[in-house]
Amino acid sequence: MSKLPLSVFIVAKNEADRITTTINSVREFVDEIIVVDSGSDDQTVEVSTKLGAQVIYNPWEGYGQQKAFAEKQCRNEWVLNLDADEEVSPQLGQEIVKLFESGGPACSAYTLPMLPVYSFQEKPYPWMLHNHPVRLYNRQSAYYHDDAVHDSVIVKSGDIGHLSGHVLHRSFRSLAHHVEKMNFYSDAQAKGRSEKGKYPTFFELLVLPLFAFLKCYFFRRAFLMGTDGIVLSHMYAFQRFLRIAKTRELRTQRKTLESRSTDTPD
Numbered sequence: 001m002s003k004l005p006l007s008v009f010i011v012a013k014n015e016a017d018r019i020t021t022t023i024n025s026v027r028e029f030v031d032e033i034i035v036v037d038s039g040s041d042d043q044t045v046e047v048s049t050k051l052g053a054q055v056i057y058n059p060w061e062g063y064g065q066q067k068a069f070a071e072k073q074c075r076n077e078w079v080l081n082l083d084a085d086e087e088v089s090p091q092l093g094q095e096i097v098k099l100f101e102s103g104g105p106a107c108s109a110y111t112l113p114m115l116p117v118y119s120f121q122e123k124p125y126p127w128m129l130h131n132h133p134v135r136l137y138n139r140q141s142a143y144y145h146d147d148a149v150h151d152s153v154i155v156k157s158g159d160i161g162h163l164s165g166h167v168l169h170r171s172f173r174s175l176a177h178h179v180e181k182m183n184f185y186s187d188a189q190a191k192g193r194s195e196k197g198k199y200p201t202f203f204e205l206l207v208l209p210l211f212a213f214l215k216c217y218f219f220r221r222a223f224l225m226g227t228d229g230i231v232l233s234h235m236y237a238f239q240r241f242l243r244i245a246k247t248r249e250l251r252t253q254r255k256t257l258e259s260r261s262t263d264t265p266d
Contacts, residue, residue, distance in 0.1 A: 003031035004100045007074035008082060010035045010053075011066045015084035016043040018170065023051045025088040026080070029097055035084075036070040044084075062188065063151035067144040078105070080136045081144070081153075085170045086114075092165025096136065108158025109137035115166040119174055120228050124166075127221050134160065135167070147192075175235070182239045190246035199251050200244035208244060213237040 008026050012019055012035055023033055033053040037045055038060040045055050058069050071079060080096070082088065088096075092112065099105045111132040117124045134142065134153040142155040172178040193199075200208075216222050216236040222229035 004029055004078075004097065005076050006030045006078045006080060006096070006100070007032040007034060007076040008080045009033075009067070009070040009074055010048075010082050010084055011038070011063075011070055012036070012040065012044055012048070012084040013038045013060070014040045014042045014044060016040070016047050017173075019044060019048055019084045020051065021087050022082055022084055023048065023053055025093065026082070027052055029093060030080070032075055034070060034073050036066060036073065038066065062147070064145050064147035067151050068146040071139065071144050074139070077139050078137070079139055082135070082167070083169075087168040087170070089115075089166045089168055092163060092167065095163045095165045105136075105138070105161070106159075107161035108141035109134045109153065109155045110161045110163050112136060112163055112167050113165075114169045117168050117170045118228070118232065119170075119172060124168060125224070126166075127224065129166070130220055132162065136163070175231070178235055182235070182242055186239065186242040186246055189243045190250055193243070193247045194250040194254075198247065200248055204244055205241075205248070209237040209241040212240040 006029075008030050010019070010022060010033070015022075019035070023035075027033060033048075033051075035044075035048040035053045035055045036058050037048075037055055038058060048055050054073075056070075056073055058066065060066060067081060071081070078100075080088075099110075112135045113129050114131040114133065115124045115126065115129050134155060137153055137155065138158070141158045142153050145152050145154050172181065213233045213236070216233040217229060222233050225232065
């Protein structure tokens with residue numbers, strides 16, 4: 001099978017235990033894999049290199065910035081972005097190959113359905129699917145927005161197509177890892193919201209966790225998971241609460257600094 005004129009780029013740090021699955025899911029049909037590492041102290045670089053990926057170091061500045069940098073390292077016009085905890089399913093891989101076999105993709109960009117796979121699952125639940133980001137696109141028509149928090153693709157011209165094969169997303173190794181990621185990500189979210197002046201109200205702090213729990217438990221159908229669904233919904237609610245609580249904390253700290261500055265005698 002000839003390789004597609006398609007570059008895959010992956011941003012990673014300390015993903016030696018998971019990045020093999022990610023790379024193996026695409027390396028049989030793409031002609032370039034770029035891994036941008038932000039300073040791993042495990043075997044991420046060695047594992048990636050052994051699997052045929054080109055590894056480039058770039059210090060971490062934010063999600064959008066890192067992906068925008070990785071995108072620019074690719075030699076092909078068509079690129080596919082994957083995170084180091086994601087895997088292209090066989091069905092999706094076949095869809096991508098067919099796009100290029102039929103004279104090239106007809107659209108400028110394509111959304112890919114992200115199917116979460118949790119550590120307590122033996123297999124993923126298709127009814128948990130709720131996110132369809134643009135991940136496959138032509139760099140002449142689309143690009144990653146360099147936002148520190150929201151790593152999204154901006155499509156500046158052309159149509160957006162939709163593929164049906166799944167990207168399997170194993171976001172959390174354990175509940176402890178889930179908490180670590182929530183803490184890290186909510187720091188960036190709070191900073192971004194604070195810089196834009198988006199501070200939570202008393203009402204938001206009071207009711208948002210409840211509504212977030214209900215959203216996950218009912219609308220995302222976590223109730224079908226039994227006890228695991230309750231745990232997952234609480235984690236989702238805490239993540240949303242942590243974001244606004246940290247935003248409020250930043251505002252309080254800023255007011256304290258301003259007050260001290262005003263009170264300081266000349």
